[in-house]
Amino acid sequence: MTSPIAGGVDCDLHPAVPHLTSLLPYLNDYWRDQVTTRGMTDLVSQSYPANSPIASRPDWRPAKGKPGSRLEDLQAQAVDRFGVRYGICNPLYGVQMVFSEDMADAFCRALNDWLVKEWLDRDVRLRGSIVIPVQSVEKSVAEIERCARDTRFVQVLMLVMGDMPLGKRAYWPIYAAAERLGLPIGIHAGSNYHNPPTSVGWGSYHIEDYVAQAQAFQTQLTSLIVEGVFARHPNLKMVMLESGFTWLPSYLWRLHKFWRGIRMETPWVDRAPLEIVRSNIRFSLQPIDAPPDPATLNRLFEHMQSDELLLFSTDYPHWQFDGDAVLPEGMSADLVRKIMVDNPHATYSRLSQPAETMP
Amino acid sequence: MNVQFRDRAEPASPVAVKTAIADCDIHPARATKTELYPYLAKRWHEHLETYDKHQYQGMMEGPPYPKAQPNASRRDAYPPEGGPQGSSLSFMQAQHLDPNNVRLGVLNPLATGQGIRNHDLSAAICSAINDWQIEKWTSKDRRLKGSVVVGNEDGLTAAREIRKRAGDRNFVQVLLLSRNVEPLGQRRYWPIYEAAEEAGLPIGVHAFGFGGNPITASGWPSFYIEEMVGHSQCQQTALASIVLEGVFERHKKLKMVMIEAGFGWAPSLAWRLDKCWQRLKSEVPHVKRPPSEYIGEHVYWTTQPMEDPERRDHLIDVIEWVGWDKLLFATDYPHWDYDDPSRVLPAGVSDANREAFYLNNALKLYGLA
Amino acid sequence: MTRHVIAAVDELPPGTRKFLTIDERPIAVFNIKGEFFGLLNRCPHQGAALCEGPLIGLAQSSDPGEIEYTRLGEIIRCPWHGWEFDIRTGQSYCDPKRFRTKAYPVNVEPGASVVKGPYVAETIAVSVESDYVVVDL
Numbered sequence: 001m002t003s004p005i006a007g008g009v010d011c012d013l014h015p016a017v018p019h020l021t022s023l024l025p026y027l028n029d030y031w032r033d034q035v036t037t038r039g040m041t042d043l044v045s046q047s048y049p050a051n052s053p054i055a056s057r058p059d060w061r062p063a064k065g066k067p068g069s070r071l072e073d074l075q076a077q078a079v080d081r082f083g084v085r086y087g088i089c090n091p092l093y094g095v096q097m098v099f100s101e102d103m104a105d106a107f108c109r110a111l112n113d114w115l116v117k118e119w120l121d122r123d124v125r126l127r128g129s130i131v132i133p134v135q136s137v138e139k140s141v142a143e144i145e146r147c148a149r150d151t152r153f154v155q156v157l158m159l160v161m162g163d164m165p166l167g168k169r170a171y172w173p174i175y176a177a178a179e180r181l182g183l184p185i186g187i188h189a190g191s192n193y194h195n196p197p198t199s200v201g202w203g204s205y206h207i208e209d210y211v212a213q214a215q216a217f218q219t220q221l222t223s224l225i226v227e228g229v230f231a232r233h234p235n236l237k238m239v240m241l242e243s244g245f246t247w248l249p250s251y252l253w254r255l256h257k258f259w260r261g262i263r264m265e266t267p268w269v270d271r272a273p274l275e276i277v278r279s280n281i282r283f284s285l286q287p288i289d290a291p292p293d294p295a296t297l298n299r300l301f302e303h304m305q306s307d308e309l310l311l312f313s314t315d316y317p318h319w320q321f322d323g324d325a326v327l328p329e330g331m332s333a334d335l336v337r338k339i340m341v342d343n344p345h346a347t348y349s350r351l352s353q354p355a356e357t358m359p
Numbered sequence: 360m361n362v363q364f365r366d367r368a369e370p371a372s373p374v375a376v377k378t379a380i381a382d383c384d385i386h387p388a389r390a391t392k393t394e395l396y397p398y399l400a401k402r403w404h405e406h407l408e409t410y411d412k413h414q415y416q417g418m419m420e421g422p423p424y425p426k427a428q429p430n431a432s433r434r435d436a437y438p439p440e441g442g443p444q445g446s447s448l449s450f451m452q453a454q455h456l457d458p459n460n461v462r463l464g465v466l467n468p469l470a471t472g473q474g475i476r477n478h479d480l481s482a483a484i485c486s487a488i489n490d491w492q493i494e495k496w497t498s499k500d501r502r503l504k505g506s507v508v509v510g511n512e513d514g515l516t517a518a519r520e521i522r523k524r525a526g527d528r529n530f531v532q533v534l535l536l537s538r539n540v541e542p543l544g545q546r547r548y549w550p551i552y553e554a555a556e557e558a559g560l561p562i563g564v565h566a567f568g569f570g571g572n573p574i575t576a577s578g579w580p581s582f583y584i585e586e587m588v589g590h591s592q593c594q595q596t597a598l599a600s601i602v603l604e605g606v607f608e609r610h611k612k613l614k615m616v617m618i619e620a621g622f623g624w625a626p627s628l629a630w631r632l633d634k635c636w637q638r639l640k641s642e643v644p645h646v647k648r649p650p651s652e653y654i655g656e657h658v659y660w661t662t663q664p665m666e667d668p669e670r671r672d673h674l675i676d677v678i679e680w681v682g683w684d685k686l687l688f689a690t691d692y693p694h695w696d697y698d699d700p701s702r703v704l705p706a707g708v709s710d711a712n713r714e715a716f717y718l719n720n721a722l723k724l725y726g727l728a
Numbered sequence: 729m730t731r732h733v734i735a736a737v738d739e740l741p742p743g744t745r746k747f748l749t750i751d752e753r754p755i756a757v758f759n760i761k762g763e764f765f766g767l768l769n770r771c772p773h774q775g776a777a778l779c780e781g782p783l784i785g786l787a788q789s790s791d792p793g794e795i796e797y798t799r800l801g802e803i804i805r806c807p808w809h810g811w812e813f814d815i816r817t818g819q820s821y822c823d824p825k826r827f828r829t830k831a832y833p834v835n836v837e838p839g840a841s842v843v844k845g846p847y848v849a850e851t852i853a854v855s856v857e858s859d860y861v862v863v864d865l
């Protein structure tokens with residue numbers, strides 16, 4: 001087993017909102033009453049049914065309540081356990097599913113405030129991602145600007161399956177704001193279910209939805225690249241979270257081949273897709289969709305042609321590995337250090353800044 | 360470990376293809392709008408002339424995403440006698456079948472009755488296309504074999520068409536498309552699998568089609584290149600559905616061919632399916648074995664468009680993970696992203712693997728060995 | 729080198745092209761707005777009959793959504809995979825030109841991006857002498 005080294009960065013932790021009532025203290029009077037009067041109970045996405053095996057490793061599942069909802073558990077089972085210096089919190093509460101932009105905005109603001117008060121304030125190692133109401137680009141930009149004043153927010157969080165492909169120009173003010181404030185965009189597995197959760201319609205099963213996340217990341221990467229997001233924002237980084245990555249090399253071969261022949265359709269794509277990925281795209285480590293033999297995984301790493309792409313993650317409390325086997329077998333010490341320390345710090349420039357709230 | 364991105368690709372050694380090949384994806388076209396009329400009941404002639412076809416997308420002329428070349432085809436493939444690319448047998452023979460030494464050509468007609476919302480019309484056109492394949496193509500050139508085109512959204516009617524053609528040596532497979540109203544594993548399509556297995560015919564799942572769903576899980580993309588790259592993702596999801604709905608568990612003799620979406624995605628998808636199945640198999644007890652086992656036993660891939668990495672040895676890795684016995688060479692003639700048979704494999708491949716890739720796998724799968 | 733007279737100038741008006749074979753080499757000669765250029769009719773990518781493709785302009789962009797379209801009729805698109813070649817020089821545009829002056833992030837390898845495509849179609853020298861189009865091969 002490859003041992004993790006101390007002082008790394010866990011780039012994908014999921015503190016859980018116990019219940020919608022947990023957000024009530026962070027809502028204004030109107031929204032608080034809306035929630036209670038209209039009998040809204042919880043915002044649980046189909047992407048992660050609470051008792052699904054994927055949603056929590058058995059030894060991380062508490063006797064009561066949602067996995068990942070207690071700070072002590074997250075500390076003991078993830079942050080302390082793997083000896084990381086920083087842990088980036090990506091809340092997966094289903095706020096993106098609502099259709100009203102006003103409601104979404106209220107919930108996102110509450111969720112971000114909840115994260116600060118109940119997590120970031122209680123453990124100096126924790127950092128956060130700003131959850132935004134993508135239902136409104138304008139409100140999203142405002143929320144980014146509001147939360148970014150607290151330098152413990154190191155990323156903007158979006159879902160991989162939303163209303164529109166992420167490269168669409170309508171979203172670009174979000175990317176402009178993030179680039180300006182030095183924040184990467186984290187694109188996380190999950191759907192808001194405003195479209196069928198696969199590109200060929202609605203499947204029957206949770207396992208189908210989950211497998212399909214990888215394909216969604218592929219089409220989103222195409223969109224981001226060919227729409228020219230990184231031509232307009234060359235310094236913006238995007239992190240694919242809980243996406244899998246073993247699909248990347250053959251995916252890029254295909255994209256490159258077509259881009260050469262249909263260049264005239266998107267002439268602003270001024271660098272080869274592989275180059276764009278190497279400079280602007282990163283992937284969190286878990287899940288690793290590969291056979292257990294190190295030889296195959298090492299060949300795949302070679303196909304990727306860069307050791308800067310992967311960022312260490314546990315994906316706590318999701319069940320992606322057993323025991324302490326968070327790193328694949330047969331990794332060199334150099335690569336371990338790159339994945340756990342160097343690559344995350346190169347991606348999240350705010351990590352090295354002191355934690356403070358700017359006026 | 361950063362490898363310089365080299366700006367000069369190593370050329371594949373142009374081995375002149377003297378040995379016979381199988382081309383598992385040829386697209387025959389109709390020369391005129393009325394070419395199908397002899398095979399269609401008269402009421403449909405009038406219907407088509409008045410109402411045309413209502414599909415699961417809005418455009419009545421041309422595709423929603425404009426192609427890269429007219430008819431998505433090579434510009435040098437227009438037959439001298441007129442008509443669109445792929446509509447002339449004699450020109451197909453002269454330009455492709457003869458010089459490329461095609462011993463087996465599998466026809467996959469597109470722009471047929473599939474994906475038409477009027478299911479009676481869909482069934483009628485599909486049946487007509489099958490008659491047309493025999494009359495114009497397979498009875499005139501024995502190298503060519505047809506695919507049974509079926510109304511893909513009406514499983515029961517489709518099954519009837521398959522049973523009608525079962526045993527007819529003009530056909531070697533049943534043709535479906537990858538983008539449908541629902542993922543291909545859903546039970547509305549099960550009668551098709553039952554009938555195909557009964558008839559001993561593999562199912563070819565060809566890229567394209569419209570089922571009314573946005574072509575990504577996050578809505579409609581802007582550009583044609585996104586659609587083209589996206590066929591890979593659509594086929595991955597369609598195949599995942601087929602496996603996870605237990606189609607191969609129930610139909611142990613059924614074979615499938617993934618056509619025109621590449622094959623490089625297959626290993627990673629199989630690994631992901633296995634990993635998820637290990638965790639979540641209690642949700643799908645009808646999937647009794649790891650998904651990769653079903654895929655390994657039932658699924659084949661046509662090679663076009665062939666993945667083209669900078670490092671040719673990377674391609675060989677992927678072929679080894681997929682299996683040399685699982686690939687079926689295809690040119691996609693007359694489409695523009697055509698793969699030339701002499702250029703596609705790197706040097707250094709063993710003769711046995713080369714012959715399997717170019718011919719023997721197809722002969723074996725289609726029962727023509 | 730041998731000179732071959734291939735046509736009278738008025739047989740090849742602007743916007744037209746002529747296909748011929750000289751010494752078993754397939755060639756096309758183009759009249760682009762009164763000037764003559766020749767190309768070997770074989771795409772360096774996979775050997776397609778390059779010169780049968782359509783003539784278009786060069787699409788460039790310094791910002792997504794904005795297209796600068798110049799050199800109309802001077803770019804040929806290969807009839808197979810659509811790669812674009814400059815008729816005048818044979819230079820391919822399938823890996824686009826870098827014309828932005830913005831700085832790149834430091835971890836992009838210098839020289840990793842090509843200014844022009846790696847493929848160049850073979851050009852044929854063409855001239856006009858006394859109202860005749862002449863090819864030097």
